[in-house]
Amino acid sequence: MAGDNVPNVRFNVAKSILRLGKMLDQSVAQQQVKPVLDKLKADSDIDVQYYALEAIDGLK
Structure with a gap:
């Protein structure tokens, strides 16, 4: 999904990683x-x- 053509999908991947990262x-x-x-990035x-x-x- 990080390679999706739609920017909203890509930034939601990053937002989801932030929530799950911990x-x-x-x-x-x-x-x-x-x-x-x-x-x-x-x-x-x-x-x-x-x-x-x-x-x-x-993630830090």
């Missing part, structure tokens, strides 16, 4: 989730970038 094991978050957020849509950055900060 429940994930730290190693899983770093190995599997952070790369997705890094991709979304470089998205062409500014809202997707914003929510990806929020999720990255929330």
Whole structure:
């Protein structure tokens, strides 16, 4: 879903990761989730970038 053509879907992926991130094991978050957020952080849509950055900060 992080690669969907619709920006609202992509930023909802980041928002969902933020909500679920605190429940994930730290190693899983770093190995599997952070790369997705890094991709979304470089998205062409500014809202997707914003929510990806929020999720990255929330995983710390």
